[in-house]
Amino acid sequence: MTEVMDERGAYRRGKKERRESERTPRREADAAKIPFSRTWFETERLNSGRLLTALAEVTTVKTVRGGEALRFCVPSRDRAKVVAICASLCYNYKIIKEEGILLSFIRALGRAGIVLGTLGALALTAVYPLFVTEVEYGGDYIAEAVRVVEESGVKRGAFLPGFDGEALEKALLALDVVAFASVTKRGTHVYVDVRAERSDEHFVDVPTQPVTAKITASVTRVVVWSGTALVSYGDVVRPGDELIGAYVVSGEDKVPCPADGEVYGLTYRTATRFFPDTEFVREYGRTHTETRLSFSGKQPAVPESPFEDYVLEVSAVRNDFMLGYTLYTYTFTEVHTAEKENDRTEDEMMSEVKLRLLEELPAGAKLGEVRAECVRGDGGVYVTVTAEAEEKLN
Known part of the structure; x- marks a missing residue:
């Protein structure tokens, strides 16, 4: 009798275990398929720049400042890409959480019936725009401004049926360090733009010195980079004459500005040497x-x-x-x-004087016509060479 009972008990236990093993486990909602869902990862901070650079090429990454570990979130649809990159770069990681308005509702209503799901979807459609899914800051990062925004209730996941951007702007402008503030809400995103007070402006003095001539010449070219040309082709200028004025003309007014440019002209250089008959x-x-x-x-x-x-x-x-x-x-x-x-010929004497004269020309000068003459004097010959060249005058 005992053996019969033991066999029946073993049969019943085996049947119960088979039923339990055949049960389908309850499936959790896949965040990667839910819009507006984000997955949070945590990795070591060492050489985090390399990881963030690789992630930025395939998805949108947002990090959390501070802490010994690097925490960042990505759209859940890109979760598999992040896992693959972490594995290829040999980074230890763990998924902290997955969040999102739709994801939270779907998981909460996962066991509800079709009617409850339909009603929840309709309610979510009506209520969703009143939530805040993202707060983006622009301009200057000011810790006090972030604190004021969060204390007003504007933070990720907050429910704001009565959002008042103007009141929040006034609260930000009340801070001593804020010079400009703008708060707008577009859909479920809130955009905060703050600008910090700047230190006293340092005004730069505008140079008002004109460009002047250094040598006597006849103007051939004027290249003005800044200012107003005061000379033109054919004008004869002497050392100290103004070539480019430190202003521009606007109507009848002269507006100061730096004077800069290049002015070229023809110059004439003369050299004379006496060659005695005997020396x-x-x-x-x-x-x-x-x-x-x-x-x-x-x-x-x-x-x-x-x-x-x-x-x-x-x-x-x-x-x-x-x-x-x-x-x-x-x-x-x-x-x-x-x-x-002196047994030199006239050509040899003129060549000597010409060579010495050309050595005096500045770099960049363009040589033009060269004239030479020999005049017999008392006890020797006077050789005069005149060279024409285009030179930079300033």
């Missing part, structure tokens, strides 16, 4: 060399020259081996003066 030149002849040793580091006295007129060259070589010494070498070169006739 005295120095000629070098014999050489004589003497050496002196110095163990004390002091230079020995210069030996006497064997020539009456000479050029002296001194060289020193230091040897630090053993005792150490310095070897001084004195080289005397004999010099005598000789009278030499």
